[in-house]
Amino acid sequence: MALGSNKKKVSQRLWRPDFREVSVLPDTKVIRTGFLINFVAISIALLVVTIYVIKEYSLQSLTAQVRELQSQVADNTASNRSILDTNKRFKQSSSIMEEVIAFDQQLLEFPLFIKEITLILPQRVILSEIQMKSAEGLDGETNAPYFSVDLKGRILAGSVMTPSQVLSNFQDEINKLPSMKGRQIEMDLVQFRRNNEQGYFDFTLELMIPPEKGSKS
Known part of the structure; x- marks a missing residue:
């Protein structure tokens, strides 16, 4: 009985990685480095494009405001020049009228x-x-x-x-x-x-x- 019950135990060979063969090594990275680099590059590109668009919009807006202000200044300058010319003619006419009135009063020959x-x-x-x-x-x-x-x-x-x-x-x-x-x-x-x-x-x-x-x- 003792001889009949004596069975050979099957021993399992342990797996050991061969570090010399890189292709058979398991992938232990959680996130691939290439993915992170691509994500950062796309983010920077989007940020640069956004800043450029904002600056272009601001520049165009400021340019439009400057043109509008220049137009207003030109209109006001023409209006002010007309007022000054009218005032100058009025002063000249007023001076002439003063002389005429003074002469007409005959206070002095x-x-x-x-x-x-x-x-x-x-x-x-x-x-x-x-x-x-x-x-x-x-x-x-x-x-x-x-x-x-x-x-x-x-x-x-x-x-x-x-x-x-x-x-x-x-x-x-x-x-x-x-x-x-x-x-x-x-x-x-x-x-x-x-x-x-x-x-x-x-x-x-x-x-x-x-x-x-x-x-x-």
């Missing part, structure tokens, strides 16, 4: 005044402009507006007196004019400047002439 000025004009003194206009303010006694006359000219070199003395004597002579009789004239030396290149003095003398006594507005 202008031709007679010009004649008297030329007779008392000192030597070496040249008048380049005589301008008349209505002055702001009213005379307290007559309630009539003042009359303003601007005398512009120059004092040439060569006089025995100083330019300031020449101008002072000229002012005294104006106060003595027959057309100024009985009036309290106010004189203001607006400009008195030396021209160093030519050697003469430019001056502007403003006369504030009140209306004659007894005149009413």
Whole structure:
């Protein structure tokens, strides 16, 4: 019995990998490296394309806004230029109207005044402009507006007196004019400047002439 029950045990040979043959080795990687590289490359490409599209859209939007603003500026410039031209013409017309009104009020006999000025004009003194206009303010006694006359000219070199003395004597002579009789004239030396290149003095003398006594507005 003992001999009959003695059976040979079948021994199983253990499998051992041959590391020299790479093809038969098991694939132990969870995710292939090639897949990760492709995924990262596609993500970067999509990100770059997205940034480029956003920048292009922003650039086009800004360009359109700049063009619109330039168009508005051009329209406003033309409108402002038209307004400035109108304002300039209005000021010119206003200045002319002031002279016409001042002349029409006959507060001063202008031709007679010009004649008297030329007779008392000192030597070496040249008048380049005589301008008349209505002055702001009213005379307290007559309630009539003042009359303003601007005398512009120059004092040439060569006089025995100083330019300031020449101008002072000229002012005294104006106060003595027959057309100024009985009036309290106010004189203001607006400009008195030396021209160093030519050697003469430019001056502007403003006369504030009140209306004659007894005149009413």
